[in-house]
Amino acid sequence: xxxxxxxxxxxxxxxxxxxxxxxxxxxxxxxYIYHPKLSxxxxxxxxxxxxxxxxxxxxxxxxxxxxxxxxTKYHIQENLNTKIxxxxxxxxxxxxxxxxxGPKKAYKKRAFAMNLLGQSWGLHFSYFRIDNPFTSxxxxxxxxxxxxxxxxxxxxxxxxxxxxxxxxYYVFNHKRFAYPATxxxxxxxxxxxxxxxxxxxxxxxxxxNSPWASFDSYNLIDAFGTMQISIGGGYSANxxxxxxxxxKPHDKGLRNFTINLxxxxxxxxxxxxxxxxxxxxxxxxxxxxxxxxxxxxxxPNVIGSAALGLTLDRFFISAQFTYHWFYFLSIxxxxxxxxxxxxxxxxxxxRGSFHDWTLNFLFTYKF
Numbered sequence: 026x027x028x029x030x031x032x033x034x035x036x037x038x039x040x041x042x043x044x045x046x047x048x049x050x051x052x053x054x055x056x057y058i059y060h061p062k063l064s065x066x067x068x069x070x071x072x073x074x075x076x077x078x079x080x081x082x083x084x085x086x087x088x089x090x091x092x093x094x095x096x097t098k099y100h101i102q103e104n105l106n107t108k109i110x111x112x113x114x115x116x117x118x119x120x121x122x123x124x125x126x127g128p129k130k131a132y133k134k135r136a137f138a139m140n141l142l143g144q145s146w147g148l149h150f151s152y153f154r155i156d157n158p159f160t161s162x163x164x165x166x167x168x169x170x171x172x173x174x175x176x177x178x179x180x181x182x183x184x185x186x187x188x189x190x191x192x193x194y195y196v197f198n199h200k201r202f203a204y205p206a207t208x209x210x211x212x213x214x215x216x217x218x219x220x221x222x223x224x225x226x227x228x229x230x231x232x233x234n235s236p237w238a239s240f241d242s243y244n245l246i247d248a249f250g251t252m253q254i255s256i257g258g259g260y261s262a263n264x265x266x267x268x269x270x271x272x273k274p275h276d277k278g279l280r281n282f283t284i285n286l287x288x289x290x291x292x293x294x295x296x297x298x299x300x301x302x303x304x305x306x307x308x309x310x311x312x313x314x315x316x317x318x319x320x321x322x323x324x325p326n327v328i329g330s331a332a333l334g335l336t337l338d339r340f341f342i343s344a345q346f347t348y349h350w351f352y353f354l355s356i357x358x359x360x361x362x363x364x365x366x367x368x369x370x371x372x373x374x375x376r377g378s379f380h381d382w383t384l385n386f387l388f389t390y391k392f
Contacts, residue, residue, distance in 0.1 A: 068389035076381035077102025207334035219262030257291025296321035
C-alpha cells in the first residue's frame with residue numbers, strides 16, 4: 026500500500042514532464058560543461074544576410090572554318106539585407122521574429138529560418154525567395170584581340186530565385202563539447218574542447234526567368250531546378266578564453282568568453298538538374314520550350330561557421346557568422362540529352378553555385 030502510494034506521488038504531470046524536457050541536460054561532464062538553471066530569456070537580434078546564384082556556361086560555336094569558344098554568365102543576388110527582431114526563450118526552446126529595415130534590398134524577398142540546436146544533434150531549416158533583375162553576359166572569341174562579342178545586359182524584368190535547405194548534424198563528443206554554447210544561452214563551455222561532427226544536407230533550388238526577359242538576354246539556360254543531397258563531416262571546437270565558475274545564480278561581472286570555429290566539408294553525392302529553354306520563332310514569338318533532365322557530377326562543397334559568446338551578469342551576448350557554398354556541375358549534358366538550342370554549339374559545359382552568408386548579433390537578458 027505504501028509502495029503504491031509512493032509510486033503515485035512520484036508521477037509527474039504533463040507540464041512537469043514538458044518543463045524537464047526543455048530545461049534538463051543529461052550525460053554531460055560537468056568539468057567541461059556547465060548547465061545553469063534556466064528561466065525565461067528575452068533577446069534582441071540584428072542580422073545581415075546576402076544570397077545569390079552564379080551560372081557559367083562554356084561552349085564552342087560551329088563556324089564554316091572551325092569553331093569559336095564562347096562563355097555566357099548569369100548572376101542574380103540581393104543587396105545586403107538587414108533585419109532586426111526579438112526572440113523569447115525558455116530552456117531549449119527559442120522563438121523569434123525579425124523584419125527587414127532600411128531601403129528595399131530586392132524587388133521582392135521572402136525568407137524563413139528555424140534552428141533546433143541540441144547537445145548531441147540539431148537541425149537547421151532555411152528558405153528564401155528573391156525576385157530581382159539579373160545580369161547576363163556573353164564573350165565570344167579567342168581573346169588577344171580576336172574577341173568578336175563581349176557584352177553585358179541587366180534585365181528590366183526580375184527573375185525568381187528560390188532555395189530550400191535542411192541541415193542536420195550529430196556531435197560525437199557531446200559529453201564534453203557544447204556546440205550551442207556560443208549560439209544561445211543555456212549551456213556554458215568551461216574548458217576548451219572540440220568534437221568531430223557528422224552532417225547531412227538536403228537542398229532544393231530553382232531559377233525562373235520570364236520568356237520576355239530571356240529573349241533580351243544572352244543566356245543558354247532560361248529556367249532550371251536542382252536537387253542535392255550531401256553528406257560529410259568535420260570538426261568543431263569551443264576555445265574558452267575566460268571562465269569563472271559561478272558561486273551564485275547570477276554572479277556579477279564577466280563569467281565566460283568562448284569562441285567557436287566549425288568547418289564541415291561535404292560531398293554532394295546526389296545532384297539532379299532539370300533545365301528549360303524557351304524557343305522563339307523568327308518573329309520573336311514564343312512557340313514552346315525544351316527540357317533536359319541531367320544527373321550532375323559529385324562535387325565537394327563546404328559549410329563553415331564561426332561564433333563567439335560572452336556571459337556578463339544576466340546578459341548573454343553572441344556574434345555568429347555562417348557561410349554556405351554549394352556547387353553544381355554538368356559536363357556535356359546538353360549534348361548527351363540532345364537539347365535543342367537556337368545556336369549550333371558543341372562541348373557545352375555548365376556549372377553554377379548557390380551561395381549565402383549570414384552575420385547575426387544577439388543580445389539576451391536572462392530573468
